[in-house]
Amino acid sequence: MASIRDDEAYPDGARKNGPEKDDHEKKEVLSVEMIFKDKEVPTWRSQLTVRAFVVSFVLGILFSVIVMKLNLTTGIIPSLNVSAGLLGFFFIKVWTAFLDKSGLLKVPFTRQENTVIQTCVVATSGIAFSGGFGSYLFAMSETISKQATEANDSQNTKTLSLGWIIGFLFVVSFIGLFSVVPLRKIMIIDYKLIYPSGTATAHLINSFHTPQGAKLAKKQVKELGKFLSFSFLWSFFQWFFTAGSDCGFGSFPFLGLKAYENRFYFDFSATYVGVGMITPYIINISLLVGAILSWGIMWPLIENREGDWYKSGLPSSSLHGIQGYRVFIAIAMILGDGLYNFAKVLGKTTTGLVKQLKNKEPSTILPLADKASPEAEAASFDDQRRTQLFLKDQIPSWLALGGYVSIAAISTAILPQIFHQLKWYHVLVIYIFAPVLAFCNAYGCGLTDWSLASNYGKLAIFTIGAWAGKDQGGVLAGLAACGVMMNIVSTASDLTQDFKTGYMTLASPRSMFVSQVIGTAMGCVISPCVFWLFYKAFDGIGTITSDYPAPNALIYRNMAILGVEGFSSLPKNCLTICYIVFSGAIMINGVRDFAPKRWAKYVPLPMAMAIPFYLGSYFAIDMCVGSLILFVWEKMDKVKADAFGPAVASGLICGDGIWTLPSSILAFAGVKPPICMKFLSRGTNVKVDKFLNS
Numbered sequence: 001m002a003s004i005r006d007d008e009a010y011p012d013g014a015r016k017n018g019p020e021k022d023d024h025e026k027k028e029v030l031s032v033e034m035i036f037k038d039k040e041v042p043t044w045r046s047q048l049t050v051r052a053f054v055v056s057f058v059l060g061i062l063f064s065v066i067v068m069k070l071n072l073t074t075g076i077i078p079s080l081n082v083s084a085g086l087l088g089f090f091f092i093k094v095w096t097a098f099l100d101k102s103g104l105l106k107v108p109f110t111r112q113e114n115t116v117i118q119t120c121v122v123a124t125s126g127i128a129f130s131g132g133f134g135s136y137l138f139a140m141s142e143t144i145s146k147q148a149t150e151a152n153d154s155q156n157t158k159t160l161s162l163g164w165i166i167g168f169l170f171v172v173s174f175i176g177l178f179s180v181v182p183l184r185k186i187m188i189i190d191y192k193l194i195y196p197s198g199t200a201t202a203h204l205i206n207s208f209h210t211p212q213g214a215k216l217a218k219k220q221v222k223e224l225g226k227f228l229s230f231s232f233l234w235s236f237f238q239w240f241f242t243a244g245s246d247c248g249f250g251s252f253p254f255l256g257l258k259a260y261e262n263r264f265y266f267d268f269s270a271t272y273v274g275v276g277m278i279t280p281y282i283i284n285i286s287l288l289v290g291a292i293l294s295w296g297i298m299w300p301l302i303e304n305r306e307g308d309w310y311k312s313g314l315p316s317s318s319l320h321g322i323q324g325y326r327v328f329i330a331i332a333m334i335l336g337d338g339l340y341n342f343a344k345v346l347g348k349t350t351t352g353l354v355k356q357l358k359n360k361e362p363s364t365i366l367p368l369a370d371k372a373s374p375e376a377e378a379a380s381f382d383d384q385r386r387t388q389l390f391l392k393d394q395i396p397s398w399l400a401l402g403g404y405v406s407i408a409a410i411s412t413a414i415l416p417q418i419f420h421q422l423k424w425y426h427v428l429v430i431y432i433f434a435p436v437l438a439f440c441n442a443y444g445c446g447l448t449d450w451s452l453a454s455n456y457g458k459l460a461i462f463t464i465g466a467w468a469g470k471d472q473g474g475v476l477a478g479l480a481a482c483g484v485m486m487n488i489v490s491t492a493s494d495l496t497q498d499f500k501t502g503y504m505t506l507a508s509p510r511s512m513f514v515s516q517v518i519g520t521a522m523g524c525v526i527s528p529c530v531f532w533l534f535y536k537a538f539d540g541i542g543t544i545t546s547d548y549p550a551p552n553a554l555i556y557r558n559m560a561i562l563g564v565e566g567f568s569s570l571p572k573n574c575l576t577i578c579y580i581v582f583s584g585a586i587m588i589n590g591v592r593d594f595a596p597k598r599w600a601k602y603v604p605l606p607m608a609m610a611i612p613f614y615l616g617s618y619f620a621i622d623m624c625v626g627s628l629i630l631f632v633w634e635k636m637d638k639v640k641a642d643a644f645g646p647a648v649a650s651g652l653i654c655g656d657g658i659w660t661l662p663s664s665i666l667a668f669a670g671v672k673p674p675i676c677m678k679f680l681s682r683g684t685n686v687k688v689d690k691f692l693n694s
Contacts, residue, residue, distance in 0.1 A: 033385045035210055036506070039110075044393045044508035047112040053518060055091045056117050059084060060124030060522050064530045066657035067125045069271065071134030072534060072541065072548035074619045075611060076275065076283075081122055081201040081501075083650035088117035089208050090221040111209040115507040116515045118201060119498045123491075123519025128527040130490040131169055134550050136457065136482040139557035143542040144550070147323075148557050150565060155421065156475035162532050164418050169524040171414050172484050175407040175431070176491030177516055179438040181400035184499050184509060189387055193446025195500040202504035220647040227648050231270040231655025238268065239663060241677035245545070253679050254621075260679075262295045263616020272619045274652030276626020277645060282601065283608045284623045290609030291617030299326065309572040323544075324571045327558050330613035332578035334555070336585030337606040338455040344593070346440060386503050393508040404435070411484070419480040421473030426464050430484050437485070438492035445493040446500075453493065457486035458559060465563035474564035479556065491520065537664040544614075551614045585610075 063080055070077050092109045131137060138144060141160050145152035180187070187193050207213035242248035249268040253260035276284050302325050306312050314321035408431040415427050437456050445451050465478025495516050502512040540546035542553060567575050585606035592603045612620050626649070633641040680688065 032206055032504075033382045033506075036111075036206075037385075041389060041506050042110055042112055044510040044514075046107075047110070047116050047508060047511040048514055049107065049113055049116075051092060051095055052088075052113050052117050052515075053120065055088060055095070056120035056124065056515075056519065057522060059087055059091070059117070059121045060519065060526055061530070062087075062654060062657060063121055063125035064128045064523065064526050065660050066271070066653055067128035068133060068527070068530050068534060069548075069657060069660055070275070071128060071552075072550045074272070074615065075134055075552040076279070076287075076608075076619075077129050079197050079278070080125060081118060081197055082204055082278075082646050083654070084121040084125075085114060085118040085201055085205050085208070086217070086220060086224065086647060086650060087654070088121065089114055089205075089217055090224070092117070093218075093221075111205050111505045112502075112507040112511065114205050114208065115202075115502055115505045116511055118205065118501070119512055120515040120519035120522075122498070123494065123516045124523040124526060126490065126494055127169060127173060127520065127523030128530065130173070130453065130487050131165075131523075131527050131531075132479075132483050132486065132556075133527065133531040135454070135552040135556045136461075136479045136486070137165065137168075138542060138550050138553040139479050139560070140476055141542065141553075144553045144557050147543065147554055148561060150561050151470060151475045155471075155473040158419070158476060160535065162528055165528045165531075166524060167414075168418055168483070169487075169528065170521075171407075171411045171418075172487045173491060173520050173524055174517065175404060175411065175434075176438055176488040177495050177513070177520065178400045178403040178407065179435045179488060180442050180492045180496050181395050181513065182397045183439060183442070184395075184496065185391065187442060187446060187496050188390065188499055188503050191443075191446070193443065193500070195446045195497045198497040198500035199504065202501045205501070205505050216643060220644060223644050224647040224651040224654075227651030228655040228658070229651075231274070231652045232659050233655075234268075234270055235656050235659035235663075239659075239666075240673050241675045243673040244676040244678075247673075247676040247678055249677070250547070251679065257679070257681050262300070263618055264291070264295065264621070265618050266621050266625065267618045269619070269622050269656065270652040271656040272622030273626040273629070274649040274656075276623030277630045277649035277652070279623060279627075281627050281631070283605060284620065284627045286604035286606075286608035287612055287620035288617065288624050289604045291612035291620045293609065294326070294329075294613040295616055298329070320571050325574055325577070326614050327554060328562075328570060328574055328578055329581050330610045331555055331559060331562070332582040333585045333606050333610035333613070335458070336582040337589060337610070338452070338458065340586045340589040341607075342452055342455050344589075386506060389506050390503050390509060393510040395509055395513055415480070415484070419476060421468060421477040422464070422480045423468070423477075426467065426477065426481060427484065430460065430464070430481060430488075434485065434488045438489045441489040442493045442496040445497065451490065451493045453486050453490035456489045457482040458556075460485040461556070461560050462563040465560050468564075470564040475557070475560040478560040478563055482556065482560075491516075533661075533664050537667040549615065551611070555614065 063084065066080070067077055092113065096109050132139075138160075140158040142152075142157050145157045208217045238249050242250070251260070252265060252268065254266040255264050259265060299322065302309065303322055306322070310321045310324070408428075412424050412427045412431065416422055416424050441452055441456065460481040461478040464481035465474040468474035468477035495513070498512050498516060499509060501507070502509060534548060535541055538546065538548055541548045542550045570578075588603060588606050592600050592605075594600075595603065630641060630645055633645065
């Protein structure tokens, strides 16, 4: 999904009042790097400290748990860059404060080290997403294949094992890092791509390390700690009431029992409320619109056609029944949105490249304001300072090229040993075209802040799956190819975005690259272990009735089936509705792009609308509550909302994420909650009372 742009911090870290505010902000607008000109920039090796990687390891585990939980529930992963930067600042500040009091502090904490931590943490937790634990990888399992009911033979399924998963990730996760390294100067210096999330994170880190910014950061950390504790204790409290299925606050029929049956309820999840606070309003509203459209209108109408459009009495998981409509209509909307955005970003990429190559004016290479203005002089100073240091520590092109070829060769040899359905020539073709697609994704992300990694993965599903064929395990081959492609293009855009953050904080490209490599290596071990913890600790994971239904896994598997079998297995009229929804997704995107801006911002996003089609609206309601809290807060005090909103949201997400670890341990130990809190209708309650009294 798109990266969620975080609110840019004020350069000085806090707002001021009166003339002092105006003078300081004027100075701040003139030059960011002027504030830091007296601070020596550490060498790239000095930026890579032991304490930075110790903190990154701890935060990497926490963030991997959070991403994994979101992967296996909604599939919506917000940008966690700000949380990583903020928590990295907090941990190192506590560390250095302790050493400073004991007289042992030798190396001060710099913004470059803060950037290294943020890069490493995001790289680590990024594997939890690109590793496919909630999508293509889990889609290979028997758990998901049984729900698909088609192509679920042994040729098209693979038993999950921690060993081969870790090996697979090590083979495919690093090559994307080498694919865009030679292009970093073109992306960051020559084309001046904005990378909104990377730029916003850089502003935040820069603000933390000014005197005023440090004061605000301490207050933000205090708020984060407060809501982290609240979220953890609230999750702990809820656990006592969940001794059975459909028990506890998570099954509270807030809108009534009939609405609950159609998955309209508020489940009191601190994680989703927090995610809603850092996710743009339009995404949360789109989720709610999608939930109303599907569970409120479409599915009840289609269920009335049972016995006509599809056979009566089919299992709830059968794709020949109502489940088929839910899954394939969602796929149609996702593909329509994906195709539109793919064409849009590809068009922008091509147009941008042509303009850059044809137009040799300096203003195109380095877009500045009027050079006679103080703002332009300041921008010029910042650009010159940043460019000088960005080009100082070069990563040799021979290293990037040699690394890519070497890893590609190893991967081409090893992957067919892990998936015998995926042939060596399939892998070779992927690696021949991957650098071009990685560049397109990184360039498009710089223009739009939208990564299309999952769309490139779906492209691999259909092409390689169809090439392999159904009888030769095309479903599994397509899913494995999806993993190879997704990891390449995802890590490529992530690294380029980190280069942008490093460029604006004067962190060396070498330290960025090394921290990304170390973070990726940690993620290749941490993410599978976290997934295995979920997989073994919670019953029924991956099924619709589970707390962790992994909706994208079934969707990805059905895409692979569609790629090798065609549309013959769809229930009656399902294909017609899919065509309508597919076209509707393209039209909605067109309206968003071509309608007047004052109206376009209210048009929902089809990709977000599609997610509740399978899951229901409970998480959408939670996220809308988060949006409502932030909206009211902004109306009451926008300054504090802008300053502390991300910290509060991060606390809610992290606290609930931390509770996942002890709850998993309790599940492993066989310790079950003591109480089941259920909600019954009056009639059912009377029957239960009569039964108990008889």
